[in-house]
Amino acid sequence: MKDAALHRRISLWLLPPEPLITTLSKIQSELISQQPKDRYFPRFLPHVTLIGGVPISDCRCSRDEGMIIDDDVAAQIVLGRLNLAFRSHGYIMCDFVKEGGVFTARPTHGDGTGGGEDVVQWSQSCVSVLERSPSLMRAIQLADEVLFRASTGTSTASCDDNRPYPRDIDRHFKPPLFEPHYSFMYGKDAPVIPASLECPPSFASTDIALVWTDPSTLEGVQDWEVIGRVSTKGTKH
Known part of the structure; x- marks a missing residue:
């Protein structure tokens, strides 16, 4: 089988509804315009990542383990699974930890000390944390089942299911x-974050985008593209 490292990577993005997504796009542009001109901050579609950076080859698109499937064909198979699994799933709630504010996430050393003022994870350079609400966690669980267990039938992540989500989705x-979390922008350097910038308002989404997120680098963001979108419209829960 073809090495997974040679396959492109996909991500599942939960998209805010209008007019919020337009507002967040404008905020992103304003933030980028306020940054030093010698630093790179790419533009991207505002989103909350459900699952990110998955090699398409990990999605079990063939019953024959020895069969090599073209990445674009595999992506369409995954998109079809997602449409089937999430149809009438309902609204997915995104609520933010307001007291956490907006900040730059930094790596820490094993002893718990900070990783240094200049150490920044580019994809978490300006973030707000989301609550692990039942609605959001069920959506991540269902997405995990679709991608890695090829689940298209009855899901353990049913809207009416009150069982705890599997801990392995923490990965x-x-x-x-x-x-x-929600990222306002991406960058390798700690950005200038205005004191007036607040967490996004809570929102209910019914729109998931399947996206090529390859290369998985800051410079590669400009090449990311949406493969297709999935509607989860149904009853709010």
């Missing part, structure tokens, strides 16, 4: 923050 929360 989708990337360091150094290890929490679901």
Whole structure:
């Protein structure tokens, strides 16, 4: 089978509704305009990542383990699974930890000390943390099942299911923050964050984007593209 490292990577993004997504795009542009001109801050579609940076080859798009499937074909198979699994799933709530504000997430050393003023994870350079609400965690669980277990039937992540989500989905929360979050912008350097910048308002989303997020680098962001979108419209829960 083709080495996973040679395959492109996909991500699932939860998109804010209008007019909020337009407002967040404008905020992103304003923030970038306030940064030093010698630093690179790419523009991207405002989103909350459900699951990110998955090699398309990990999504089990063929029953034959020895069969090599073109990445674009595999992506369409995944998109079809997502549409089937999330149809009538309902609104997915995104609530923010307001007291956390907006900040730059920094790596820490094993002894718990900070990683240094100049150490910044580019994808978490200007973030607000989301609450691990049942609605959001069920959506991540269902997405995990679709991507890695090829689940398209009855899901353990049903809207009416009150069972706790599997702990292994915590692996989708990337360091150094290890929490679901919204990124206002990306950059390798700590950005200038205006004191007036606040967490986004809570929102209910019914729109998931399947996105090529490859190369998974700051410089590669400009090449990321949406493969397709999935509607979860249904009853709010």
